Amino acid sequence: MEEEKKSLNFIEQIIEDDLANGLKRDQIRFRFPPEPNGYLHVGHTKAICINFGLGEKYNAPVNLRFDDTNPEKEEQEFVDSIMKDVEWLGFKWDKVLYASDYFQQLYDWAVQLIKEEKAYVDEQPSEMITEQRKNPTEPGVESPYRNRPVEESLDLFERMKNGEFEEGAMSLRAKIDMTSPNMNMRDPVMYRILKRPHHRTGTEWKIYPMYDWAHGESDYIEQISHSLCSLEFENHRPLYNWYLDQVYEEGKVKNKQREFARMNVSYMITSKRKLQRLIAEKAVNGWDDPRMPTISGMRRKGFTPAAIRNFIEKVGVAKRENLIELQLLEFCVREDLNKVAKRVMTVVDPVKLIIENYPEGQEEWLETENNPEQENAGTREVPFSRELYIEREDFKEEANNKFFRLKLGGEVRLKSAYIIKGERVEKDENGNITAIYATYDEKSKSGSGTEESLRKVKGTIHWVSAKHAIPVEIRNYDKLFTVEQPDAEKDVDFLNFINPDSVTAVNGFAEPGLKEVAVGEPLQFQRIGYFTKDQDSTDTNFVFNRTVTLKDSYKPE
Structure with a gap:
């Protein structure tokens, strides 16, 4: 039992303690509450995995729940993308809910607070309110409207709701403590006038609740037992609890806010404002660009849900923020793809190889493994013919004994095929090799069972049949930024650190079966890297994105 406790993270320990102190197991409930004002990014994966992972652990x-309290920035497009991302990561929610479901209840509670002299309508501009709050070491200045009669505030608040005043003319503030060292407690704004259509409620509301007011009360309405959020909300917790105390009814679950460290990954930014700027300034091609740290970008690049979940598990649940190495994420991706990706042959820098003693016009289909790491992955057949494409770097006219690929006078095995010997080359007027001529040992066919087929040569290279190959566009993605923390320096624009080589495209040839693979299917281009078919592909133009390179020296601690 002691060993079991040691393995719990601090959030699980809190839940276990609550259960020991009277919380019933069937009262445990969690939520993932994004604001639909952008696409989810790598930082959100931690909150998703923590909340849904705890849901799975405690059944x-x-x-x-969408915290949709700001109609200026929220759209249905973002709601749809968030739902898709959560599902893709492999999680199932109990209910889809919205803070806007509770607008009337939140309004009624606000009226109750005015009646109890715990809230008032302030007619000062927001700049003045900010000025009067002062700083944590200096007491704030009370608004001249702080002690206005309840009837006045009730009348003005209703007229705010009815749209009688212009935006910015007034706001509703909670009456708490203008001397509190916690700035969030200095009479925070609860409602502001916003005459903007909402993606769900249309033009019904002319006032909208502030996040702090709507968020905690939504948790209470839904009877969330543990409201888990990132560390930036730690100093909001007293306000969260104050709001909760004003509406709490005896016998109900009193939701508890607890914070965990945000996840910052090297070479990435997660500020939605900065991500929007990347798109606006054409540094990337949208929210799902494979260079973006969004879940949709990672999905398009070829990252797998299992890899991301494993990454979050390795990172763990901590109370202190630190910078997580991008290499750890890529390690997890590579580890998963090694298990699940089909091995295929693609040549990215082709040069023609002609096997002179292979009969002209003859072709055969050779059996090759789909994935040696998978017991039931099966095999497929690939076409072989007299003329092939191989990688240009897999051939040298002359080379020392440490070069184990094809050279003149040397032998090499063609993957799943025959042993060949380099004989001569053909060059253009500039001295560039345009064709390599070789001979093959017809008895050395892989898997044929002959003595020659078991003959060992030091090198094996991949190839594709020139007659059957399909042309492919290969997009090699690299880090979007050249420094680990592109937004760390306040005085330097993060766009200055954009990597000019974050994507390079080359044209190559692939075995014909790649016509049929689905968009997003994980593949290993043998001896090159892990790739996936991109959504830009058409029936005649096949595009593949590099997910990660084949190997990396990085090893997690």
């Missing part, structure tokens, strides 16, 4: 429901 507890998890709500997907």
